Amino acid sequence: MSRRIRRTPFTDRVEQHGVRGFSVVNHMLLPKAFQPTVEEDYWHLRKHVQLWDVSCQRQVEIKGPDAARLVQWMTPRDLRKAKVGQCLYVPLVDDKGGMVNDPVLLKHAEDHYWLSIADSDVLLWAKGLALGSRLNVSVEEPDVSPLALQGPRAEDVMAKVFGEAIRDIRFFHFGFVDFMGTRQLVERGGYSKQGGFEIYLNDSRLGSVLWDLIWEAGREFNMTPGCPNVIERIEGGLLSYGNEFTRENNPLEAGLANYCKLDGSIDFIGRAALQKVASEGHVREMRGVLFDGGACPPCGKPWPVMAGGANGPQIGQITSAAWSPRLERNVGLSLIDRAFWEPGQQVTVLSADGAARPGEVSALPFA
Amino acid sequence: MSRRIRRTPFTDRVEQHGVRGFSVVNHMLLPKAFQPTVEEDYWHLRKHVQLWDVSCQRQVEIKGPDAARLVQWMTPRDLRKAKVGQCLYVPLVDDKGGMVNDPVLLKHAEDHYWLSIADSDVLLWAKGLALGSRLNVSVEEPDVSPLALQGPRAEDVMAKVFGEAIRDIRFFHFGFVDFMGTRQLVERGGYSKQGGFEIYLNDSRLGSVLWDLIWEAGREFNMTPGCPNVIERIEGGLLSYGNEFTRENNPLEAGLANYCKLDGSIDFIGRAALQKVASEGHVREMRGVLFDGGACPPCGKPWPVMAGGANGPQIGQITSAAWSPRLERNVGLSLIDRAFWEPGQQVTVLSADGAARPGEVSALPFA
Numbered sequence: 049m050s051r052r053i054r055r056t057p058f059t060d061r062v063e064q065h066g067v068r069g070f071s072v073v074n075h076m077l078l079p080k081a082f083q084p085t086v087e088e089d090y091w092h093l094r095k096h097v098q099l100w101d102v103s104c105q106r107q108v109e110i111k112g113p114d115a116a117r118l119v120q121w122m123t124p125r126d127l128r129k130a131k132v133g134q135c136l137y138v139p140l141v142d143d144k145g146g147m148v149n150d151p152v153l154l155k156h157a158e159d160h161y162w163l164s165i166a167d168s169d170v171l172l173w174a175k176g177l178a179l180g181s182r183l184n185v186s187v188e189e190p191d192v193s194p195l196a197l198q199g200p201r202a203e204d205v206m207a208k209v210f211g212e213a214i215r216d217i218r219f220f221h222f223g224f225v226d227f228m229g230t231r232q233l234v235e236r237g238g239y240s241k242q243g244g245f246e247i248y249l250n251d252s253r254l255g256s257v258l259w260d261l262i263w264e265a266g267r268e269f270n271m272t273p274g275c276p277n278v279i280e281r282i283e284g285g286l287l288s289y290g291n292e293f294t295r296e297n298n299p300l301e302a303g304l305a306n307y308c309k310l311d312g313s314i315d316f317i318g319r320a321a322l323q324k325v326a327s328e329g330h331v332r333e334m335r336g337v338l339f340d341g342g343a344c345p346p347c348g349k350p351w352p353v354m355a356g357g358a359n360g361p362q363i364g365q366i367t368s369a370a371w372s373p374r375l376e377r378n379v380g381l382s383l384i385d386r387a388f389w390e391p392g393q394q395v396t397v398l399s400a401d402g403a404a405r406p407g408e409v410s411a412l413p414f415a
Numbered sequence: 416m417s418r419r420i421r422r423t424p425f426t427d428r429v430e431q432h433g434v435r436g437f438s439v440v441n442h443m444l445l446p447k448a449f450q451p452t453v454e455e456d457y458w459h460l461r462k463h464v465q466l467w468d469v470s471c472q473r474q475v476e477i478k479g480p481d482a483a484r485l486v487q488w489m490t491p492r493d494l495r496k497a498k499v500g501q502c503l504y505v506p507l508v509d510d511k512g513g514m515v516n517d518p519v520l521l522k523h524a525e526d527h528y529w530l531s532i533a534d535s536d537v538l539l540w541a542k543g544l545a546l547g548s549r550l551n552v553s554v555e556e557p558d559v560s561p562l563a564l565q566g567p568r569a570e571d572v573m574a575k576v577f578g579e580a581i582r583d584i585r586f587f588h589f590g591f592v593d594f595m596g597t598r599q600l601v602e603r604g605g606y607s608k609q610g611g612f613e614i615y616l617n618d619s620r621l622g623s624v625l626w627d628l629i630w631e632a633g634r635e636f637n638m639t640p641g642c643p644n645v646i647e648r649i650e651g652g653l654l655s656y657g658n659e660f661t662r663e664n665n666p667l668e669a670g671l672a673n674y675c676k677l678d679g680s681i682d683f684i685g686r687a688a689l690q691k692v693a694s695e696g697h698v699r700e701m702r703g704v705l706f707d708g709g710a711c712p713p714c715g716k717p718w719p720v721m722a723g724g725a726n727g728p729q730i731g732q733i734t735s736a737a738w739s740p741r742l743e744r745n746v747g748l749s750l751i752d753r754a755f756w757e758p759g760q761q762v763t764v765l766s767a768d769g770a771a772r773p774g775e776v777s778a779l780p781f782a
Contacts, residue, residue: 052657180547290419
């Protein structure tokens, strides 16, 4: 541990809860596991509610007269109808159409946005673009650290703490709550498919106080400390920047065509590159892979996916995988070559433990 | 471990050598410790030679007609007399004069540069600047992974492997060697003060082969696997981006005034901001702190530095610290307020273990 890998406003509490390890996202600690196994944690997340320190979802604040222009320039998603109070999943691409990040955009005002980012320095990207093109805009990282409540009882905990009005916040929208004399942004969303909220705490000094308040309220709902669950997120088809796709990949192959407005009605970085990909047809696309051979090990290096048997041609690579105790099969994510991407395609996964595991291509999310 | 945190061409070998943990730099694994203690490792580094996987020092390649212009725009250091084959330590700053990174610049040609970076996405920064200002330049991350030999016997190992000509490479210059039919860049330098070389391997597939070749040659010189040593680097006054300074700090307070040309003869991002700081006088500056009270714990959160006793005014914060077995005191790095920054100033360090440790301000590097 060093200062370079930043602690969060909630790290003290997370340590008190016996966190078993951290990952690093955006130069910041992300809890990786607590006492239960990933499987126990998975079942708990589907039934109850968990408190997650996702401060590493740093905010890039873009503000000023040219803010809307800069934000639209950064993404192929059409933002013309975006409303204040709305959250939008926005692929960011470079001039070659490669993915730079896949943040959630929060529209505060016509001239004020947050990008809630995955693991790359969007701050430097946006700042560089703004400086280079002399846009009249400020680009900063505010003191904002999201704390997530995830799981079916999240709404009840939130209502208990912040009042019933919280129930009116729609999915992928945000509102505000009062907390200790401060005003805090609350979004309905989060990095699971089990429902929940994220509180974008805007004052680091209040981290432990906020955690304790939620924690106490959560006791009757069987709340546990948690973190993004690899089984649940793969089952739900939630992609992870750096794992499923990188700057080597374009949003069309990442399965994000719905977020790409390529008809020429908006201008953005990488438009020509993406139009070319679209006109030629992208050659691979994100898919699920269901496969057998017993519980697979963690997927640290990509695992080749072969068409048919182990000697078939390579048609993809698994970049995240886990044993699903619900489906009783392994679930994985992979870009799959066009000729083989139909669900049902028989494949063999060559996992790092040396096993050749039979399986098949699946649609996402997994059933 | 996930694909997002990238393995290096040498990770397989590093694991075979029993690495005890990794840190993450530039979304990539950096070995953190091997079998010996940090102290044993420190003494070994000063006497023998070590092999370090520093692939996380990623290269940002800037190439094309406007390459020189972009690189000069990114740094306050005067590059007009930089020569091909030279390495230059270059602070990168933003428009407010805040540090974005502190890479080593390698000049390949008048229109071709590498930035060998610390822990922030300079690739996105440079790309954003280039795209925004429509410079005619390509900005990419090549398949280049530095492998370092550090310690007094590094030159002997290098000469044994690559021939005597290696001895002619001057400090902070680079040359080339032949390796398995490829041409590899070799720099004399590295992240210690014990002397050594970095081989910028330009083909990931050759990682294990290169490692094995060096390893075999190093046996007679008592080579060990290693990694940057926190005691040695603090003693040597080697700063770490993210630890000693961040975007909140300017290069003048970071002690890098010698790398800032503020007379108006060159233009760069943040010039006005730095000129203002220079004319007003920077209010704090990087210093060493020597302090007692027995071996200090690792410095994960900054520790307050007080003038005089524990109740004195706070004049800085220790951002990296270690027990020096050679000086038999703790050594730390801190920005220190102007009125107190003279070496010899008595201070008290409030370390995380609750101790109030008496000490004094020191020049850098430590004696």
